Amino acid sequence: MRSLHLRHFKSGLVVISMIIATIIVLLPLCFIFVNIIKMGLSSLSPEFFTSIPKPPDESGGGVANGLVGSGIMLVISSLIGLPIGILGAVYLSEHRHGTFASFIRFCADVLAGVPSIITGMVAYVLVVVPFKSFSAIAGSVALALIMIPIVLRTAEEQLKMVPDTLREASLALGVPHWRTSLKVILKSAMGGVITGILLSVARIAGETAPLLFTALGNQFWNWKLMQPMAALPLQIFNFAISPYDGWHKLAWGGALVLVIIMFSINLAAKSFGRR
Amino acid sequence: MTPKVQIENLSVHFSKTEAVKSVNMDVDENSVTAIIGPSGCGKSTLLRSINRMHDLVSGAKVSGKVLLDGESIYEKNVDPVLIRRKIGMVFQKPNPFPAMSIYDNVVAGYKLNNRIKKREADEIVESCLKRVALWDEVKDRLKTSAMDLSGGQQQRLCIARTIAIQPEVILMDEPCSALDPIATYKIEELIDELQERYTIIIVTHNMQQAARVSDITAFMYLGEMVECGPTSKIFTTPENKQTEDYITGRFG
Amino acid sequence: MPEKTFKRNDLLKGDYIFRLCTLLFASVILVILVVIVWQMTKESLPAIRKFRWDFLVSSDWNPVDGKFGALPYIYGSVVSSILAIIIATPLGVATALFITEISSRRIGRVISSLVELLAAIPSVIYGLWGIFVMAPWLQQTIQPWLSDHLGSIPFFAGAPYGVSMMAGALILSIMILPIIAAISWEVILAVPQSQREAAIALGATKWEMIRISVLPYAKSGILGAVILGLGRAIGETMAVTMVIGNNPQISLSLLAPAYTMPSVIANEFAEATSTLHYSALMEIGLLLLGITLLVNIFARLLIASISRKQKGGVH
Numbered sequence: 001m002r003s004l005h006l007r008h009f010k011s012g013l014v015v016i017s018m019i020i021a022t023i024i025v026l027l028p029l030c031f032i033f034v035n036i037i038k039m040g041l042s043s044l045s046p047e048f049f050t051s052i053p054k055p056p057d058e059s060g061g062g063v064a065n066g067l068v069g070s071g072i073m074l075v076i077s078s079l080i081g082l083p084i085g086i087l088g089a090v091y092l093s094e095h096r097h098g099t100f101a102s103f104i105r106f107c108a109d110v111l112a113g114v115p116s117i118i119t120g121m122v123a124y125v126l127v128v129v130p131f132k133s134f135s136a137i138a139g140s141v142a143l144a145l146i147m148i149p150i151v152l153r154t155a156e157e158q159l160k161m162v163p164d165t166l167r168e169a170s171l172a173l174g175v176p177h178w179r180t181s182l183k184v185i186l187k188s189a190m191g192g193v194i195t196g197i198l199l200s201v202a203r204i205a206g207e208t209a210p211l212l213f214t215a216l217g218n219q220f221w222n223w224k225l226m227q228p229m230a231a232l233p234l235q236i237f238n239f240a241i242s243p244y245d246g247w248h249k250l251a252w253g254g255a256l257v258l259v260i261i262m263f264s265i266n267l268a269a270k271s272f273g274r275r
Numbered sequence: 276m277t278p279k280v281q282i283e284n285l286s287v288h289f290s291k292t293e294a295v296k297s298v299n300m301d302v303d304e305n306s307v308t309a310i311i312g313p314s315g316c317g318k319s320t321l322l323r324s325i326n327r328m329h330d331l332v333s334g335a336k337v338s339g340k341v342l343l344d345g346e347s348i349y350e351k352n353v354d355p356v357l358i359r360r361k362i363g364m365v366f367q368k369p370n371p372f373p374a375m376s377i378y379d380n381v382v383a384g385y386k387l388n389n390r391i392k393k394r395e396a397d398e399i400v401e402s403c404l405k406r407v408a409l410w411d412e413v414k415d416r417l418k419t420s421a422m423d424l425s426g427g428q429q430q431r432l433c434i435a436r437t438i439a440i441q442p443e444v445i446l447m448d449e450p451c452s453a454l455d456p457i458a459t460y461k462i463e464e465l466i467d468e469l470q471e472r473y474t475i476i477i478v479t480h481n482m483q484q485a486a487r488v489s490d491i492t493a494f495m496y497l498g499e500m501v502e503c504g505p506t507s508k509i510f511t512t513p514e515n516k517q518t519e520d521y522i523t524g525r526f527g
Numbered sequence: 528m529p530e531k532t533f534k535r536n537d538l539l540k541g542d543y544i545f546r547l548c549t550l551l552f553a554s555v556i557l558v559i560l561v562v563i564v565w566q567m568t569k570e571s572l573p574a575i576r577k578f579r580w581d582f583l584v585s586s587d588w589n590p591v592d593g594k595f596g597a598l599p600y601i602y603g604s605v606v607s608s609i610l611a612i613i614i615a616t617p618l619g620v621a622t623a624l625f626i627t628e629i630s631s632r633r634i635g636r637v638i639s640s641l642v643e644l645l646a647a648i649p650s651v652i653y654g655l656w657g658i659f660v661m662a663p664w665l666q667q668t669i670q671p672w673l674s675d676h677l678g679s680i681p682f683f684a685g686a687p688y689g690v691s692m693m694a695g696a697l698i699l700s701i702m703i704l705p706i707i708a709a710i711s712w713e714v715i716l717a718v719p720q721s722q723r724e725a726a727i728a729l730g731a732t733k734w735e736m737i738r739i740s741v742l743p744y745a746k747s748g749i750l751g752a753v754i755l756g757l758g759r760a761i762g763e764t765m766a767v768t769m770v771i772g773n774n775p776q777i778s779l780s781l782l783a784p785a786y787t788m789p790s791v792i793a794n795e796f797a798e799a800t801s802t803l804h805y806s807a808l809m810e811i812g813l814l815l816l817g818i819t820l821l822v823n824i825f826a827r828l829l830i831a832s833i834s835r836k837q838k839g840g841v842h
Contacts (some may be wrong), residue, residue, distance in 0.1 A: 002388055011732035015629055021621035022638060026699045029645045032656050039659075084555045091549035106827060113755070113823035114563065114816065115762025121796065121812050125566045134797075142771030145559060152556065158643065196405060206649025209764040209789070213797040234652045237765060240655045245760050248659070255652045266647055272692045331727060333631060360730035370721040374743035383739055384729030433725070440729060 030238025043249040048257075053219060053235070056244035063254050064220050065233040069136065073215060073231060074201060076140035077147055081196060086153025089193075090181055092152070093159035105156075108149040117143040122209035128214060136222075136229035137217025143204045151201060154196030158189045189270050198269035202262045208233040232258055277345045278341065279304040279474045280325060280444060287320050294320040296498040297339065302444075302491070307475045309489035309506065311482055312421050314520070317408060317498040318478045319367075322446050325476065327355040343444070360388065363442035367449045369429035371421035371436070378417040380432055384440040403435040407465055425467040430484025434465065438473070439509035446467065447477040451484065463488050482522055494518045564820075567813040582689060582810060588775050588791075590799070591798035591825040595807035597814070599775035603785040604815075607670045607692060607767065608760035610781075616753050618700075627715045628737060639712060640739035646705035654769030657698045662689035663690030664768050665697075670782050688772060691783050693781040695771030699763055703756035710755060714748025714833070754826035758819050764789035 047062050054061030088104070095101040123142035128134055162185050172179040186193070211217070217238060223265040232254055238253035278301035287295040295317045302308050310318045318434060320329075327348060329335040341348050348358045371380045372408045381400045385391065391399070400417065404410040409431045413424070421432055430450060439444060447466075450462040468486045479485050485492050487507060493503040494515075500516045574582065578595060585596025622642065626635040673683040718741050726740040742749075753790030772784020773794060788811050799805040 004354065006356075007387070007732050007735065008356070011734035014734040014737075018621045018625040018629060019833045022625045024644075025618050025622045025640070026641055029641060031660065032648065032652070035656055035660050060639065084552050088553035088555060091546075091553040094546075095647075101553070104553050104556050106831075107560050109827050110820060110823045111556060111560055113762075113819055113826075115756050115789060117721070117762070117764045117792055118563065118567070118812055118816050118819075121570075121792065121809065122563050122566050124796075125570055126562075127568055145563075149556060149839065152553075155577070176539055177542045179541070179546065181549075190479060204652065208649065208651040209793060212793055216797065228700050233649060236655060237651050237769070240651075240658055241769060251655055252659075253654050259652065260650060262647060262649065270778075273601065313739050326728065328724065328727065348583075356732055364726060364728035366721060366728075368721055370719075371723040372725065372740060372743065374724070374746070383726075384731075387729065387731055387735050387739075422800055436725075436729065479618065 014098040025107075025225055034098035036252065036256050036259060039249075039252035043253035044256065048250075048253050052221060052230075053239075053247070053250060056242065056247055058265050059246050061246070061250060062126040063230075063232060063235050063250060065218065065230040065258070066235040066254065067257070069215070069218070070205065070232045071132075072225075073136055073140045073211075073229065074145060076137065076225070077143035077204060078197075078201060080140065080144035081147035081151060081200075085148050085196065085200075086155050086186075086193065088148075088152045089155035089159055090186065092156045093162075093185070094181060096160065100266040105153070108152050112149040113154070115209075116142075116207055117209040117212070120212060120214055123210065123214045131226060133226060134214060134216035135226045136215055137225050139211045139229065142210035142214045144208060146207060146210065147200050147204050151196055154195045154199060155189075157198060159185060160194030161192065188241060195269045195273035198265050198272065202269065205265065206233055206258060206262055208237050278302055279306075279344065280476070281340075281342040281345070282321075282325070283340040283342065283358060285321070285324060285337070285341060287317070287324055288336040288338075289332075289439075290334045293473075294326070294498055298500040299498060300493060302474060302476060304474050305470060305472075306491060307470050307477065307489045308491040308493065309485035310476065310478045310493045310495060311480070311485045311521075312495035312501075316495045318495045319448050321429060321495065322476060322478045323364075325446055326359050326364055328359075328364065330355055330489060335523075350351055360440055361442055362444040362446060363428070363437035364446045364447065365434055365437055365450045368453050369426055369431050369433050371429050373420065373422045374419060377413050377421050377424070377432060380421045381439050384436055384452055384468045388440065399439055402485050403439045404432075406438060406468070407431040407435045408461065409435060425458070427454050427461060427494075428455060430458070431465065433470075434462075438469070442473065444474045444476065447475065449478055449480060450482065459484070482510075494521060496521070546812065563816065564614060565758075567809060567816055571806060573802060573815045574810040577803065578684060578807075580805070586775070586777060590795070590801065590804045591691070593801065593803050595803065597807070599777050599813055600788045600791050600811060602777050603692070603695075603775075604761055604787040604789070606759055607699055607771065607787060608697045610692075611698035611703055612701035612753060612757055612762045614696065614806075615704045615756060616708050619704050619752070619756075619762065619776070620711050620749060622708045623711035623715050624737060624741070628733070628741065639709070640707050641653055642705050645701075645834070648711070650702070650763060650765040651769075653698055653702055654766035657766055657770035658690075662691075662694045662718040665694055669693075674782060680837055682781050685778075685782050686782045687782055688784055690772040690784055692771065692778075692780050694787065695767045695787070696781070698766045698770050699760045702763060702766060703760050707752050707756045709786050710752035711745070711749050713746045717748070718744045751826045751833070752832040754822055754829070758822035758826065759786050761774055761822070762789060762815060762819050764793050766782035768793050772785065788812075814818070 047060055049062055050064050051062040052065045092101050092105060120142045123138050127138035127141050166184060166188060167180060170184040211231050211234050215231055217234040218228045218230040222229050236251050236254040239247040280302040281325060282298055282300040283300060284297045285295060286293060286297050298321060323329055324337050325341055329337055337349060372383060375383060378400055381403050382396050396463045401410060409428060412428060424432060451462050470474060489506045492506040492509040495500045496517055502513060502518045510522055582597055584598055586598040587594045587596045626638055666687050670687030674687050677683040722740040722744055726736040731739060767787055768790040771787060771790060773786050773790055774784035775786045783799055790813055792808050796808050799808055
């Protein structure tokens with residue numbers, strides 16, 4: 001006979017260790033937030049958002065060029081990635097049971113698992129080498145490569161949720177198939193698709209590795225797309241591994257700003273999804 | 276003689292709705308009691324409160340008393356694990372453990388309570404499977420997955436798994452509703468045999484089944500126990516108008 | 528001539544063009560995958576031809592002399608990822624079990640959205656936190672203690688540097704925790720309630736219920752989650768680069784700095800001037816790609832086969 005007390009004791013022990021495990025999982029999150037807010041707030045100032053980094057021996061400076069550079073590259077990569085992702089998703093949802101569609105779906109999942117640094121290397125070969133310069137375009141291509149599978153899969157999930165009756169109703173009214181897909185299906189799934197778009201933008205906004213040898217980073221202002229361009233995550237990285245205290249402060253400030261940007265995009269995405 | 280199971284003034288609430296309304300019922304030892312009624316009448320809910328299955332559901336609130344051998348099972352110091360060892364349960368859909376073999380399924384519950392040697396386990400598996408008349412069908416493939424069995428075989432396996440822990444009462448929640456007529460017949464036959472050793476309470480939506488297998492029949496409607504009495508009486512001369520309407524098929 | 532009222536051909540033409548368009552865009556995924564594999568292979572060829580198998584077994588990495596052996600990086604990647612999995616798996620699965628089996632629904636929702644937040648933090652911020660908070664903390668507290676008391680064991684020998692294999696593995700485990708927890712949570716949620724009831728009705732305690740009904744049912748899904756976490760850990764770049772110390776040596780000690788495959792690419796690729804150096808880094812990238820592709824394909828097939836099985840018959 002096994003003792004019932006012992007069995008309950010064992011069960012209680014496991015439950016307690018699960019609670020402890022959950023706390024351990026959430027601890028780093030708390031620490032990271034506390035540190036970012038504490039260290040980041042002290043380095044934020046109007047100058048932080050309006051000026052470019054100062055040389056390490058001067059105090060102050062900001063990440064304005066990085067913010068603008070990240071914005072520019074996010075726009076370009078969205079211009080490349082979104083049409084491919086969304087129209088591809090329309091194909092997948094229209095032919096959801098096809099062999100080719102499930103093959104593409106599988107490829108997208110696998111592609112989403114490719115390390116982001118690899119997409120950086122490929123963008124280097126495809127863009128930097130032929131044009132003989134690190135550039136904002138190269139960085140955008142690298143980011144777009146990451147974005148496409150994410151948009152494709154999230155948009156497809158949303159399109160699949162549009163009821164078939166809606167599609168049939170439209171077709172029965174004599175609306176051609178392609179107009180049904182674009183006007184009816186895509187439109188009624190728009191809220192969800194926008195959620196997917198925002199989530200994927202949030203995801204690539206924080207990417208650093210694919211920009212290391214594509215956009216490269218820039219200490220100064222640059223508006224030319226075929227030239228190296230600054231980006232916020234790159235600045236955080238470079239400042240963090242530098243030996244200068246002033247730059248460390250900039251890194252923490254940049255981290256706080258990046259986290260705020262990403263979480264607000266995430267929040268916006270969620271509110272769109274709920275509508 | 277005190278009844279094996281006594282239900283006194285039992286009510287079950289799910290958040291705001293009252294699924295069972297102050298039900299009273301006595302169940303004698305070694306009898307088969309059938310609970311019938313239209314779907315949604317609270318008969319499964321009543322059954323599940325007899326072995327405290329509602330503990331699993333957050334939001335379910337049980338008030339009133341259930342007594343097993345005269346002792347209340349809803350007291351604070353009563354261990355639900357112990358109650359469920361004495362009151363086994365068979366469910367609507369056969370639910371063997373898919374990752375386990377037929378053999379392991381039979382001893383799954385028994386092993387929780389006892390450390391057993393191989394020979395002892397072999398004996399339990401053989402005797403339990405024989406009692407549910409499954410032994411001859413599966414004795415050559417005891418180590419294969421339980422999911423390879425047919426629905427009826429799976430349900431008999433689940434009954435074997437339940438009797439392996441040597442319960443005193445077996446609750447059956449529409450045990451045949453997912454089965455074909457032949458499998459149903461076998462389960463009914465089995466209930467007849469099990470009656471010698473166990474007290475059985477069975478919920479069914481099938482009146483013929485209730486008439487065939489039970490000694491006592493209880494009719495529930497809208498959460499209330501309308502009538503409870505010897506099966507022959509309920510099906511021939513019911514006292515209540517609603518009961519009569521239901522068993523003659525005028526509603527439900 | 529009477530005007531055609533029903534221009535069937537035009538309608539069909541529109542459909543045809545539209546279908547072709549969407550098909551083309553969907554195929555871009557395949558094209559990207561092929562281009563990635565092809566480009567990485569092509570650019571690696573000089574190094575593959577020059578070093579053959581030596582590349583994988585030599586630990587001599589010297590760009591000035593034109594010698595390239597990738598073993599320290601492979602070692603660092605494999606060890607740090609496996610350590611991360613060992614740390615993250617029990618924690619992630621325990622969290623998933625806590626959310627599904629123990630906590631109330633409201634608390635579960637709060638915890639799972641917090642875990643989601645953990646997944647949304649960019650790698651570079653983990654690295655920043657790792658350099659300035661975690662590594663110094665390790666250097667001042669845990670590592671000296673390990674070094675003093677367990678220093679005779681090779682795993683904990685040497686001086687406490689802070690940045691080390693241990694720091695890399697820890698930061699990786701924090702980063703893959705959300706993946707393992709979230710996917711485990713989903714597969715555990717998919718375990719039918721009837722399975723739990725079966726165990727409870729047999730007189731199982733909470734833990735026994737989890738052990739005999741929940742875990743066996745969910746185990747291959749959890750395995751898929753762990754493998755996906757492994758894929759993520761192996762390819763993770765920034766955070767690891769910032770805390771692992773970037774020293775291409777093979778040391779048993781967890782306190783010693785190490786180096787990983789993505790890290791060496793991140794640190795040297797932009798400055799690789801010789802063709803051979805560039806090509807050697809590409810070959811490391813190709814290896815990394817091969818490993819992650821295999822891991823991901825395996826995990827996806829595993830998870831797909833489970834969902835098929837669940838749709839199939841096991842109610």
